[in-house]
Amino acid sequence: MRRSVFERLMDGPQPVGRIALGLPVSRPAVSQHLKVLKEAGLVTDRAEGTRRVYCIDPHGLAAVRRYLDQFWTEALDAFVAEVEKDDKGGSPK
């Protein structure tokens, strides 16, 4: 659900109400998800009249990117190391 809110935000900056439309939950629920996403640094918000427009934060996105890239690197390195261990005196042919 939280991801749905975020993905919805990929269509461009939007006010809370607009996001809540088309989602199967109440507007306050969306508001709460946005709060979490904001604390996580994944979105930013600005007041615009009586509305509150939310927007994806590229910085936060980049941070997650970095984290995951490292994770993959470690995971694959570990796996490769494991495979090579099996190949000790491997099977040429």
Next chain:
Amino acid sequence: MRRSVFERLMDGPQPVGRIALGLPVSRPAVSQHLKVLKEAGLVTDRAEGTRRVYCIDPHGLAAVRRYLDQFWTEALDAFVAEVEKDDKGGSPK
């Protein structure tokens, strides 16, 4: 916690008990996490005597990789599109 189990598995294939050692939870808890990971296709298991050796599944890992890569692509594309929309009649200098 579940990730801890998985990361522990990066050190190479291991039986359940060995994984549980060094983790602050009981062995059954580890067993349950492994069950989930297995259903998710992230690990495989083989019987080895009375032990059950678990191992990271490279296929599952690759699948997640693909999923995330696509996610990033979409996210970044969306964001770029958004930025360019702001640049309509942009500011060359």
Next chain:
DNA sequence: ACTTACCGTAAGCAATGGCTTACCAACATG
């Protein structure tokens, strides 16, 4: 100034998740 639109927050509640203990099955060892 009154009313309407929009939104964040609080309180309450149901569902889910994750852990533990207890138990049972399979294999190994003597």
Next chain:
DNA sequence: CATGTTGGTAAGCCATTGCTTACGGTAAGT
């Protein structure tokens, strides 16, 4: 065949999560 080791599963419990309704507060329109 008796015993010990290893591990999956069930039942129960506690904490957390996520949703809803209700309320209050600010901005905009008349």
